[in-house]
Amino acid sequence: MGRSPCCEKAHTNKGAWTKEEDDRLISYIRAHGEGCWRSLPKAAGLLRCGKSCRLRWINYLRPDLKRGNFTEEEDELIIKLHSLLGNKWSLIAGRLPGRTDNEIKNYWNTHIRRKLLNRGIDPATHRPINEAAAQDATTISFAASDVKEEKPTIGIFGGSKDTKIPDLNLELKISPPCQNQPHDHHQPLKIISTAGGKSLCFACSLGLQNSKDCSCRAASIGE
DNA sequence: AAATTGTACAACCGCCCGGAG
DNA sequence: GCTCCGGGCGGTTGTACAATT
Numbered sequence: 001m002g003r004s005p006c007c008e009k010a011h012t013n014k015g016a017w018t019k020e021e022d023d024r025l026i027s028y029i030r031a032h033g034e035g036c037w038r039s040l041p042k043a044a045g046l047l048r049c050g051k052s053c054r055l056r057w058i059n060y061l062r063p064d065l066k067r068g069n070f071t072e073e074e075d076e077l078i079i080k081l082h083s084l085l086g087n088k089w090s091l092i093a094g095r096l097p098g099r100t101d102n103e104i105k106n107y108w109n110t111h112i113r114r115k116l117l118n119r120g121i122d123p124a125t126h127r128p129i130n131e132a133a134a135q136d137a138t139t140i141s142f143a144a145s146d147v148k149e150e151k152p153t154i155g156i157f158g159g160s161k162d163t164k165i166p167d168l169n170l171e172l173k174i175s176p177p178c179q180n181q182p183h184d185h186h187q188p189l190k191i192i193s194t195a196g197g198k199s200l201c202f203a204c205s206l207g208l209q210n211s212k213d214c215s216c217r218a219a220s221i222g223e
Numbered sequence: 224a225a226a227t228t229g230t231a232c233a234a235c236c237g238c239c240c241g242g243a244g
Numbered sequence: 245g246c247t248c249c250g251g252g253c254g255g256t257t258g259t260a261c262a263a264t265t
Contacts, residue, residue, distance in 0.1 A: 016233070016259085038250065054251075055234070090253060105254075106232050 013047045017056055021046055025053055026061055059100045066098025070107055078104060078112060083126040 013021075028044035034057070037050035046053060059065075070078075074096060081092045089101035089108075096104065108123075116123040120130075 014235075036250075049235090050250085051236090051252090052234075058252095059233080087254065101253075102233080110231055 012041075012049050012052070014052075017060075021048065022056070022061060025057060029057060029061075055102075059102045064098060065100065070099075070111075074099070075112060075115070078108065079116070079126075082108065082112075082123075 024044050024046055028040065028046075032043070034040075034054075037054045039050070040046075041048045041050055041053050044053070048056075077095065078092060081095055085091050087105075089105045093099055093101040093104050113123040116126075117129075120128055122129050
């Protein structure tokens with residue numbers, strides 16, 4: 001059927017953003033909010049595609065972004081999340097406050113992939129490279145199944161028969177961000193897993209009981 | 224010092240999904 | 245139920261900079 005382009009390409013700038021463009025975008029969003037990205041460039045006086053504005057804002061201009069190097073903790077969390085979620089960068093980013101999907105994706109491709117390869121782990125399957133090489137070609141790209149004690153059924157993927165691992169019913173549920181939080185598209189998703197009827201926060205389901213992301217502890221303290 | 228190669232990351236492209244009409 | 249549109253996502257490319265030869 002074909003789609004109309006998101007903007008008139010003939011009259012839009014491309015490539016790196018200038019300081020002036022950044023300033024225009026920031027001041028417009030501060031004054032009017034994010035609103036409709038399609039009409040925003042015109043309203044803000046920018047010769048940019050709406051998508052480009054959105055990307056620039058979300059990835060680089062938002063005030064709540066945490067710039068700078070990833071910590072070792074963040075590294076490990078990304079690896080664990082990737083082993084469960086695959087290349088669902090936005091979901092992974094949701095668990096890393098201040099980080100964006102694009103940033104994590106780039107970081108994965110440049111740093112973590114190599115780090116895993118150095119450890120002898122296939123970054124696509126999270127299996128030891130020798131084992132991964134011996135795997136049937138039909139092996140799926142994310143593999144929580146290599147951990148024998150943890151064989152989660154990941155409900156958020158719709159339960160493809162190839163991804164179901166029967167032994168342990170570890171359902172992941174994703175709920176909208178907490179309502180009392182300020183509006184933020186990248187507010188971490190609350191992902192709760194239930195194993196054997198016992199509710200675990202997402203951090204615990206990943207084996208990060210002592211992580212600051214663990215909400216079980218906070219809940220149990222409050223009880 | 225210049226050329227080449229490698230690395231990091233910003234930005235774009237095209238597709239998919241969900242909501243509105 | 246269908247179509248269209250806007251937003252969002254993941255993959256890929258482009259480019260600047262660093263390291264090496």
